[in-house]
Amino acid sequence: EAGVAQSPRYKIIEKRQSVAFWCNPISGHATLYWYQQILGQGPKLLIQFQNNGVVDDSQLPKDRFSAERLKGVDSTLKIQPAKLEDSAVYLCASSFSLAGNEQFFGPGTRLTVL
Amino acid sequence: KNEVEQSPQNLTAQEGEFITINCSYSVGISALHWLQQHPGGGIVSLFMLSSGKKKHGRLIATINIQEKHSSLHITASHPRDSAVYICAVSLDSNYQLIWGAGTKLIIKP
Numbered sequence: 001e002a003g004v005a006q007s008p009r010y011k012i013i014e015k016r017q018s019v020a021f022w023c024n025p026i027s028g029h030a031t032l033y034w035y036q037q038i039l040g041q042g043p044k045l046l047i048q049f050q051n052n053g054v055v056d057d058s059q060l061p062k063d064r065f066s067a068e069r070l071k072g073v074d075s076t077l078k079i080q081p082a083k084l085e086d087s088a089v090y091l092c093a094s095s096f097s098l099a100g101n102e103q104f105f106g107p108g109t110r111l112t113v114l
Numbered sequence: 115k116n117e118v119e120q121s122p123q124n125l126t127a128q129e130g131e132f133i134t135i136n137c138s139y140s141v142g143i144s145a146l147h148w149l150q151q152h153p154g155g156g157i158v159s160l161f162m163l164s165s166g167k168k169k170h171g172r173l174i175a176t177i178n179i180q181e182k183h184s185s186l187h188i189t190a191s192h193p194r195d196s197a198v199y200i201c202a203v204s205l206d207s208n209y210q211l212i213w214g215a216g217t218k219l220i221i222k223p
Binding site for chain 1: 210216
């Protein structure tokens, strides 16, 4: 069974530029999560989808971050414009459903904003 | 006070030692997760448990629901076990994961 796929694995941009990350969850997983993990800290949930609907985006900085999962399968997270403090690893995870299921994580995208 | 507390924050041990990492939580949960993160690597789920004990190879996870406490044990530790071990709980209200700060484990040969 293929795992959660993410791309790119690494991205370096200058502040005020835009960037987009892509995630393809495990086939059949209805729930998809985007996390931000700053170096030395635990992951912070940015947004959670159930199929193509948003379940929780309370910690997503909506002035610069956006995410979509239009067909309920793969998802894109965008930052526009990026700030220095956005430097982090962006992790995508998926689970079979909302109900406390085990989450499977992708390898992450390491973003450096200069 | 954090809803999920892990101890110790850092742990260095010699190869072969028995390792224990503790996790306490203060909220109602539907499940507790132990995850592993290697430097520069993604996160791997080790265990998801809501009661009792689970074992996988040299790893053992236990949970005491009444005391709101869980432990992760590693028997016969090996340098490849060096990683950050994270405890996270699924809230019983909305299943959102609340993460501990992680325990950085270093096993010296």
